[in-house]
Structure formats: structure tokens, C-alpha cells
Amino acid sequence: MTDQRIPLAGVIGSPVAQSRLPRIFGHWLKAMHLPGVYVPMDIVQADLAQVIRTLPKMGFVGVNIAAPYKETVMSIADLITDRATLIGAANTLIFRKDGKIHADNTEGYGFIESIRRAAPDWSARNGTAVVLGAGAAARSVIASLSDAGVPEILLTNRTRVRAEKLKEDFGQRVRVVDWVQAGNAIDGAALVVNATVLGGVGKPELRVPLDGLRPGTVVVDLVYTPLRTHMLQEAEQFGCITVDGLGMTICQAVPAFERWFGERPTMDEPTRAAVLA
Known part of the structure; x- marks a missing residue:
């Protein structure tokens, strides 16, 4: 008209x-x-x-x-x-x-929806989630996971004080883990999320041990340049379900x-x- x-x-x-x-x-x-x-x-x-x-x-x-x-x-x-x-x-x-x-x-909505599309069997009740990073992206991830009903969120960041601030904001469901213990935190987790820029083009690699991953663990990397980050490639070798950041x-x-x-x-x-x- x-x-x-x-x-x-x-x-x-x-x-x-x-x-x-x-x-x-x-x-x-x-x-x-x-x-x-x-x-x-x-x-x-x-x-x-x-x-x-x-x-x-x-x-x-x-x-x-x-x-x-x-x-x-x-x-x-x-x-x-x-x-x-x-x-x-x-x-x-x-x-x-x-x-x-x-x-x-709408970032939290986008995060949960991208997981549900890539991993239809994933449920918030499956167990602990590990979130790497404590920036703006991590805030959206933690808010959406808390709202979905994830029982425990292990949060780790290179600067611990930033992680502690997020714990204050989101309550007892969040537990802060030292960055050097990030690999141990991943052991047995149902969901692992890289909410840092590490591993992206022009950024340092994400140097967190992933040998604690198990087949069926859902691994999400919010970095989408490159689309298949080293984290996702390594997670696939462990039999994990991977979700890239483009979703x-x-x-x-x-x-x-x-x-x-x-x-x-x-x-x-x-x-x-x-x-x-």
C-alpha cells in the first residue's frame, strides 16, 4: 500500500x-x-x-x-x-x-533454543553445567540456565573476582571454581559452555583440559569464528554433542x-x- x-x-x-x-x-x-x-x-x-x-x-x-x-x-x-x-x-x-x-x-532464549535444536534430548535436569567466563555472555547463559532449572552451575573465570560478582547476582545455585581447576570441574558435567572469546580468530586458544568430558556431554562454544573451534573438535573426539555459537x-x-x-x-x-x- x-x-x-x-x-x-x-x-x-x-x-x-x-x-x-x-x-x-x-x-x-x-x-x-x-x-x-x-x-x-x-x-x-x-x-x-x-x-x-x-x-x-x-x-x-x-x-x-x-x-x-x-x-x-x-x-x-x-x-x-x-x-x-x-x-x-x-x-x-x-x-x-x-x-x-x-x-x-533475547540472548538467553537464543542460547537455550540452540541447545534444544542441536541436542533434543538435553534437559536442565540432566545435571551440573560448567560455564567458562564471567562476562556479558556468561551472564545471559547463567540467567537462562537458572531459569531452565539446572540444579548447579560451576562458574570459572581467569579473574576470580568477576566470577564472584556473578555468584552474588545469581545466588546459591552458582558455585565459583578457580580457573586452574576448570578441567576438574568439567569431569562429569552434563553441559559445558565456553562463554569467553578464547579460541576465536585473533584470540588466544582456550587452554582448559577437556579430558574429563564424557560421551553424550553437551558442549557449547559461543565463539562462531571459526565455526568449528578447537574446543568443539576435541569434544567430538570424546563423543560429545557439540553446539556452535552461530545457532x-x-x-x-x-x-x-x-x-x-x-x-x-x-x-x-x-x-x-x-x-x-
Whole structure:
């Protein structure tokens, strides 16, 4: 219809050129024959608040938020979901028709959904989860695992004080383990998650002993460049079920796409192929 505005959305970060989100959203819009445009926006922090408040006037229905602004946008939003409050960061902003900016965090949803797709038999009741890292990604992982009902989460980080801070925020279900004992913590775990940047392109390798892994253990690496990290390759040799980080990236985009464009997309192999092309 000529009187209907084409909905606009995008991702804000700095840098943002490396984001896979434009490929994901672009593929869905084309595959579903929907009007809409999704654009990457590299914005300096000094302009962030002004840009976000201006976007709705330009026809934007929402934006994803990338590093380093996931915490900053919390102070810009008018409304914040409980899960974004718990995590302390937002990766999705919805521009409501009443003019208010609604902040949400869909990373935990994307994390759990990616596991369920790759490992359908996994259950939160299977046992202990080990989380490597204590940054923003780890917060989302711990929040989602706690919400799912994992009985115990062993958290380890190179800087222990950061891990202790997460324990304070998430309670007794989380137990901090020294980084040098990470290999021992993995022994017998039902789920192991690398929530650090270690093992990614241009980063040091993740040097945690994995010989405690057992067949059937679900091993997740949130790093997706490279897609098959050394951790996942080694885990496969132990007979583990492996989950790469691209699945979480795609799955966390599903709720935002549905809110902004009115249709729920499918997380399928054509989507992965479009992102990896």
C-alpha cells in the first residue's frame, strides 16, 4: 500500500561491520517476501542516545544492540523486561507505537533454543553445567540456565573476582571454581559452555583440559569464528554433542524479527547457509 511505511530495523554497535545479523534478517525478509530493511549502524557513544531516540521518527521499528552498548542502552530505555534487568544488559530495543523504547534481552532464549535444536534430548535436569567466563555472555547463559532449572552451575573465570560478582547476582545455585581447576570441574558435567572469546580468530586458544568430558556431554562454544573451534573438535573426539555459537546468534534474532516484522521466522539450514555464504 502506498500509504504504508516500510518497517526499518538494524543493529547498532562499534564496530559493527562483523555482525552476522544483517545477513540473518536480510535472508528472512527475502525468504518470507516481507517488506522491510535491516541495516548495520556504527555509532559513536557520544551520539548513541540521540540516534536511538531519532530512529523511530525515521520509520525504525526497533534495533539490535551489539557491543559495547548493551549495558549503556539500559539507561536510555523507558521500559525494561525482567530478564534484561537480571542480566544487566539489552540486545534488543522495540520502538512502541506509544513512543516508548522497550529494552529486552533475547540472548538467553537464543542460547537455550540452540541447545534444544542441536541436542533434543538435553534437559536442565540432566545435571551440573560448567560455564567458562564471567562476562556479558556468561551472564545471559547463567540467567537462562537458572531459569531452565539446572540444579548447579560451576562458574570459572581467569579473574576470580568477576566470577564472584556473578555468584552474588545469581545466588546459591552458582558455585565459583578457580580457573586452574576448570578441567576438574568439567569431569562429569552434563553441559559445558565456553562463554569467553578464547579460541576465536585473533584470540588466544582456550587452554582448559577437556579430558574429563564424557560421551553424550553437551558442549557449547559461543565463539562462531571459526565455526568449528578447537574446543568443539576435541569434544567430538570424546563423543560429545557439540553446539556452535552461530545457532545462538540466529535463534536470539527470532523474537526480535517477529516483533518488528509481524511473522515468526524459521531457524533452518537455509538460514545458516545464507549467514555462512
